[in-house]
Amino acid sequence: MTESRIDYYxxxxxxxxxxxxxxxxxxxxxxxxxxxxxxxxxxxATSCTLVLFRKHExxxxxxxxxxxxxxxxxxxxxxxFDLETExxxxxxxxxxxxxxxxxxxxxxxxxxxxxxxxxxxxxDIWREAPDWNHxxxxxxRLAFDDFDWEYDRPLExxxxxxxxxxxxxxxxxxxxxxxxxxxxxxxxxxxxxxYLKELxxxxxxxxxxxxxxxxxxxxKHPETGEWLLNYWGYSTLGFFAPKAGYAATGRFGxxxxxxxxxxxxxxxAGIEVILDVVFNHTAEGDHRGPTISFRGIDDxxxxxxxxxxxxxNFSGCGNTLNCNHPVVxxxxxxxxxxxxxxxxxxxxxxxxxxxxxxDQNGAPLSNPPLLESLAYDPVxxxxxxxxxxxxxxxxxxxxxxxxYGRWAEWNGKYRDSARKFLKGEPGLVGEISxxxxxxxxxxxxxxxxxxxxxxxxxxxxxxxxxxxxxxKHNEANGENNNDGGNDNESxxxxxEGETDDPGVNQMRRRLAKNAICLLMLSRGIPxxxxxxxxxxxxxxxxxxxxxxxxxxxxxxxxxxxxxxxxRFTAGMIHxxxxxxxxxxxxxxxxxxxxxxxxxxxxxxxxHAWQPDFSGGSRCIAFRLDGAHAKAPDQxxxxxxxxxxxGLPCSLPGPGEGKVWKVVVNTSMPGPDDFYxxxxxxxxxxxxxxxxxxRSILVLIADQK
Amino acid sequence: MFSVHKQGDVTIIELEGSIDGKTAPQIREDIRPALxxxxxxxxDLTKVVYLSSAGLRLLLLVYREFTAxxxxxxxxxxxxxxxxxxxxxxxITFFTLVADKERALEAIGGPAK
Numbered sequence: 001m002t003e004s005r006i007d008y009y010x011x012x013x014x015x016x017x018x019x020x021x022x023x024x025x026x027x028x029x030x031x032x033x034x035x036x037x038x039x040x041x042x043x044x045a046t047s048c049t050l051v052l053f054r055k056h057e058x059x060x061x062x063x064x065x066x067x068x069x070x071x072x073x074x075x076x077x078x079x080x081f082d083l084e085t086e087x088x089x090x091x092x093x094x095x096x097x098x099x100x101x102x103x104x105x106x107x108x109x110x111x112x113x114x115x116x117x118x119x120x121x122x123x124d125i126w127r128e129a130p131d132w133n134h135x136x137x138x139x140x141r142l143a144f145d146d147f148d149w150e151y152d153r154p155l156e157x158x159x160x161x162x163x164x165x166x167x168x169x170x171x172x173x174x175x176x177x178x179x180x181x182x183x184x185x186x187x188x189x190x191x192x193x194x195y196l197k198e199l200x201x202x203x204x205x206x207x208x209x210x211x212x213x214x215x216x217x218x219x220k221h222p223e224t225g226e227w228l229l230n231y232w233g234y235s236t237l238g239f240f241a242p243k244a245g246y247a248a249t250g251r252f253g254x255x256x257x258x259x260x261x262x263x264x265x266x267x268x269a270g271i272e273v274i275l276d277v278v279f280n281h282t283a284e285g286d287h288r289g290p291t292i293s294f295r296g297i298d299d300x301x302x303x304x305x306x307x308x309x310x311x312x313n314f315s316g317c318g319n320t321l322n323c324n325h326p327v328v329x330x331x332x333x334x335x336x337x338x339x340x341x342x343x344x345x346x347x348x349x350x351x352x353x354x355x356x357x358x359d360q361n362g363a364p365l366s367n368p369p370l371l372e373s374l375a376y377d378p379v380x381x382x383x384x385x386x387x388x389x390x391x392x393x394x395x396x397x398x399x400x401x402x403x404y405g406r407w408a409e410w411n412g413k414y415r416d417s418a419r420k421f422l423k424g425e426p427g428l429v430g431e432i433s434x435x436x437x438x439x440x441x442x443x444x445x446x447x448x449x450x451x452x453x454x455x456x457x458x459x460x461x462x463x464x465x466x467x468x469x470x471x472k473h474n475e476a477n478g479e480n481n482n483d484g485g486n487d488n489e490s491x492x493x494x495x496e497g498e499t500d501d502p503g504v505n506q507m508r509r510r511l512a513k514n515a516i517c518l519l520m521l522s523r524g525i526p527x528x529x530x531x532x533x534x535x536x537x538x539x540x541x542x543x544x545x546x547x548x549x550x551x552x553x554x555x556x557x558x559x560x561x562x563x564x565x566x567r568f569t570a571g572m573i574h575x576x577x578x579x580x581x582x583x584x585x586x587x588x589x590x591x592x593x594x595x596x597x598x599x600x601x602x603x604x605x606x607h608a609w610q611p612d613f614s615g616g617s618r619c620i621a622f623r624l625d626g627a628h629a630k631a632p633d634q635x636x637x638x639x640x641x642x643x644x645x646g647l648p649c650s651l652p653g654p655g656e657g658k659v660w661k662v663v664v665n666t667s668m669p670g671p672d673d674f675y676x677x678x679x680x681x682x683x684x685x686x687x688x689x690x691x692x693x694r695s696i697l698v699l700i701a702d703q704k
Numbered sequence: 705m706f707s708v709h710k711q712g713d714v715t716i717i718e719l720e721g722s723i724d725g726k727t728a729p730q731i732r733e734d735i736r737p738a739l740x741x742x743x744x745x746x747x748d749l750t751k752v753v754y755l756s757s758a759g760l761r762l763l764l765l766v767y768r769e770f771t772a773x774x775x776x777x778x779x780x781x782x783x784x785x786x787x788x789x790x791x792x793x794x795x796i797t798f799f800t801l802v803a804d805k806e807r808a809l810e811a812i813g814g815p816a817k
Contacts, residue, residue: 085725086724086756144758144761182792185792248792252789254757254789254793257794258794261794
């Protein structure tokens with residue numbers, strides 16, 4: 001019957017290309033029966049022309065101006081028939097006034113990229129030098145949406161059960177030591193799934209994978225001559241297109257299939273996929289930047305502009321996307337729905353998310369429509385939504401980000417207090433005991449799963465460097481060490497940088513283990529940084545955004561060199577995942593609601609039941625009662641002594657008919673630093689222990 | 705470009721050149737009659753130099769149609785490059801791949817003697 005529909009026949013013809021009026025929605029370019037439907041929005045253009053290219057060719061095959069009757073409202077749409085979909089690239093020319101002060105920057109000499117392009121050509125192979133003379137660097141292509149997902153769908157792991165692993169797709173396997181067949185790609189990452197599974201994480205958070213230009217702001221280091229690139233990719237060209245250069249098959253235009261295959265295989269291994277998304281700005285920069293897409297289509301709709309028509313810079317990257325404009329808001333929604341539905345993405349982490357809560361003049365909103373829409377969206381209802389709850393314009397909303405019962409946050413306060421506590425600063429005991437509980441001071445009405453706990457992330461020192469450097473060493477970035485944060489709360493343990501001193505190295509290892517231990521025992525969602533489990537170093541660089549080299553790549557020889565750290569980290573992750581008492585959905589009530597004779601959580605010091613919260617204290621212990629866990633569990637006792645000497649601690653009881661067994665003692669070298677449940681030795685003295693200097697001891701209550 | 709020959713009850717279809725968005729629809733029409741009258745088929749890709757996304761989709765479609773009516777179909781002679789692409793994009797999991805025509809006959813149950 002389909003052949004009998006009249007809308008499958010062209011009504012117009014131009015240079016041999018047949019076309020007719022199209023469907024206004026959805027926006028973008030879609031393959032329809034016998035043709036391709038193009039639809040694009042501009043509120044102020046006077047005309048629009050569809051420009052079609054053969055793949056890679058400089059000159060267009062044809063340009064078709066949208067007849068005025070094809071425009072409905074502000075939307076231009078048309079169906080072009082008999083196109084060779086695989087070989088097609090497209091863009092638009094918009095005609096209209098040039099008046100930057102009013103946010104009008106039309107230039108019909110430029111071919112701009114469709115904001116809804118599902119595939120973007122132009123950077124097909126990572127780091128392949130572009131032809132800068134090419135007038136149209138980034139062009140839309142078509143995506144097939146017929147991927148065979150079989151029985152897959154997003155995993156919907158309860159938020160409080162997640163263990164996140166933050167990774168850079170390229171950096172994870174680009175180094176030859178990774179031993180994968182397609183280094184630095186989605187396919188390469190897929191080959192490492194067994195490693196991730198063994199480590200025990202159940203969610204991977206990928207640094208930006210939307211199409212970006214690694215050559216943006218690229219330069220050579222004045223002294224070393226090394227290329228410095230836009231390696232991290234926090235600068236989006238198109239919100240619907242995966243990064244072609246991250247796909248081994250990008251050269252064949254098959255990045256969509258490759259990424260979907262990665263997601264499907266991660267899901268089979270029980271690992272969720274969370275995307276780091278950057279909706280705060282685009283790759284077009286400020287008024288001096290290139291016209292790639294948004295600026296040439298509808299400048300004043302897509303960007304927050306000053307009254308003079310310049311770009312507000314709340315992102316620190318030149319421009320600010322106008323997220324609470326209804327049109328832009330819909331684009332963000334369409335985008336996330338697309339990734340959730342078409343790519344089965346499990347959640348999103350929003351870079352500089354506070355910008356999403358600013359109005360069209362930049363002022364913070366108390367009830368931001370975009371954040372509310374995302375929280376209540378029917379397609380996104382099971383997605384994890386995680387905010388980086390601050391921006392570069394001075395908004396800091398950790399604990400106060402508009403959450404609507406849905407949003408979690410990167411808990412920057414957890415990071416800061418954990419670092420200070422771990423390096424032995426006094427006066428942190430009270431604060432750290434709050435952080436361990438999931439930060440009820442910040443998230444009382446939202447629950448501990450609102451807190452993404454982390455000590456390191458891509459931004460800042462790696463865990464190894466955190467305890468190897470007092471100061472950042474960013475000279476390799478070519479900015480005279482002026483970039484990157486200065487408030488690192490790091491400690492070099494007595495020597496700045498690498499050393500052969502066995503005492504210093506032993507201390508560093510121990511502090512790193514303490515950090516992993518603290519993270520895995522805290523209520524909330526723990527997040528690890530890629531490589532921390534095998535001692536990855538950036539040689540003291542705390543802002544490695546531009547290093548597509550050994551500095552930014554994971555060195556897999558760490559697996560054998562730092563076997564002890566890997567074993568410990570994997571052990572702790574598995575320990576967390578085996579014990580529901582560590583993963584409660586609710587905050588502790590500090591009383592016995594289960595009739596076990598113990599409160600759900602109790603705090604202790606060198607004397608049982610007598611925690612020392614005084615200003616000079618560096619030691620705190622707590623007991624989690626298994627009877628209060630969300631599923632029946634054992635009780636756990638943790639003593640954290642960040643003092644430089646060992647301290648004797650008297651113990652609370654393990655419960656009727658139970659004995660304390662040792663699971664973790666970071667003062668011991670491996671393999672006695674961690675015992676699996678089957679091997680955990682019974683504690684010799686059930687009433688008193690010595691907790692070593694700068695060490696954490698974990699006991700578990702088991703049957704006699 | 706393609707050729708068809710029979711070995712017992714197995715139909716062997718040899719494809720040649722590029723299978724991409726341009727050639728795929730025609731290839732599908734060309735090989736359909738030969739596939740329609742057999743239950744056992746080998747698609748020999750030894751002489752295929754390029755297989756695009758649309759080419760892979762054509763193969764998957766043919767494979768699905770064929771196996772839906774309980775036919776047995778294997779791919780033979782897929783070059784390492786094409787195998788890598790099929791592997792990275794997940795297509796490989798849907799097919800039975802064998803090194804060459806001889807192995808294909810074994811895998812498929814051989815020509816009836």
